[in-house]
Amino acid sequence: MNILDQIVNDKRKEVDLRRSLIPTSQLEQSVLFERDSISLTERLKNSDSGIIAEHKRRSPSKSIINQNLNVFDVAQGYESAGVCGMSVLTDGKYFGGSMDDLLLARASCNLPLLRKEFIIHTYQILEAKAYGADVILLIASILSNIEIKRFSEFAKSLNLEVLLEIHNEEELHKSVMPSLDMIGVNNRNLKTFEVSLETSKRLSTLIPDDFIKISESGISNVSSIKELQPYGYQGFLIGENFMKTDNAGESAKSFIKNLI
Numbered sequence: 001m002n003i004l005d006q007i008v009n010d011k012r013k014e015v016d017l018r019r020s021l022i023p024t025s026q027l028e029q030s031v032l033f034e035r036d037s038i039s040l041t042e043r044l045k046n047s048d049s050g051i052i053a054e055h056k057r058r059s060p061s062k063s064i065i066n067q068n069l070n071v072f073d074v075a076q077g078y079e080s081a082g083v084c085g086m087s088v089l090t091d092g093k094y095f096g097g098s099m100d101d102l103l104l105a106r107a108s109c110n111l112p113l114l115r116k117e118f119i120i121h122t123y124q125i126l127e128a129k130a131y132g133a134d135v136i137l138l139i140a141s142i143l144s145n146i147e148i149k150r151f152s153e154f155a156k157s158l159n160l161e162v163l164l165e166i167h168n169e170e171e172l173h174k175s176v177m178p179s180l181d182m183i184g185v186n187n188r189n190l191k192t193f194e195v196s197l198e199t200s201k202r203l204s205t206l207i208p209d210d211f212i213k214i215s216e217s218g219i220s221n222v223s224s225i226k227e228l229q230p231y232g233y234q235g236f237l238i239g240e241n242f243m244k245t246d247n248a249g250e251s252a253k254s255f256i257k258n259l260i
């Protein structure tokens with residue numbers, strides 16, 4: 001069993017447990033359920049940098065990245081750095097994240113927030129809305145075409161934007177549909193952890209122009225972004241490169257200064 005299969009197996013158990021503890025009616029009563037979403041696609045269209053900065057404590061590929069930063073400061077730092085949006089990993093077992101991280105990020109900034117999660121059930125989309133997210137991630141490799149359609153349409157009905165993540169042509173072809181807003185190419189093979197920007201370059205021409213293109217993972221310098229921009233990428237998801245420093249916000253700020 002590869003790591004992705006393991007994560008999804010655990011996620012199914014976790015979601016069953018969460019559903020048995022907190023009913024959907026309770027999620028729908030959250031004050032955040034009524035707030036207007038902030039559009040990440042609009043911010044990306046109007047940005048010179050396109051940076052989406054991630055809060056990431058640890059990961060299966062790198063183990064511990066940084067356990068010392070607090071999400072409140074990181075979100076404020078990213079906002080004053082001028083990023084377009086923030087990605088918050090909410091998985092606990094493999095990434096050390098939580099729904100509280102999302103809530104704290106929401107309380108501390110006005111950035112569009114992406115709930116970075118392995119979504120396998122509509123319940124997690126309701127949670128995303130109730131805890132202040134603006135965008136959800138759907139990972140094509142763990143979902144069927146029917147699930148992608150159902151989940152993305154459900155997210156749109158809650159005014160959430162949808163980022164679909166792909167790794168290859170097959171995943172792209174099974175997933176393209178009007179209920180998506182952004183298509184992200186993950187440069188990290190989630191089964192082997194190999195990282196290559198060539199994945200973004202190779203898939204760029206196959207992604208229809210109706211979607212904002214985002215390149216995800218393994219971006220650690222400005223020259224990588226300069227290399228990817230001519231391929232039509234308007235968004236760049238960066239985690240470890242900022243989070244491995246003592247001050248993720250300052251690190252994002254100097255990165256963006258060098259980029260624009």
Ligand SMILES: O=C(O)c1ccccc1NCC(=O)[C@H](O)[C@H](O)COP(=O)(O)O
Nearest residue numbers: 059060061190216217218219238239240
């Ligand atoms: O990062 C991992 O090791 C990982 C392993 C298995 C599934 C997902 C994983 N990462 C999620 C992400 O997509 C990244 O956190 C995100 O793109 C940022 O990547 P990076 O800039 O390389 O930290």
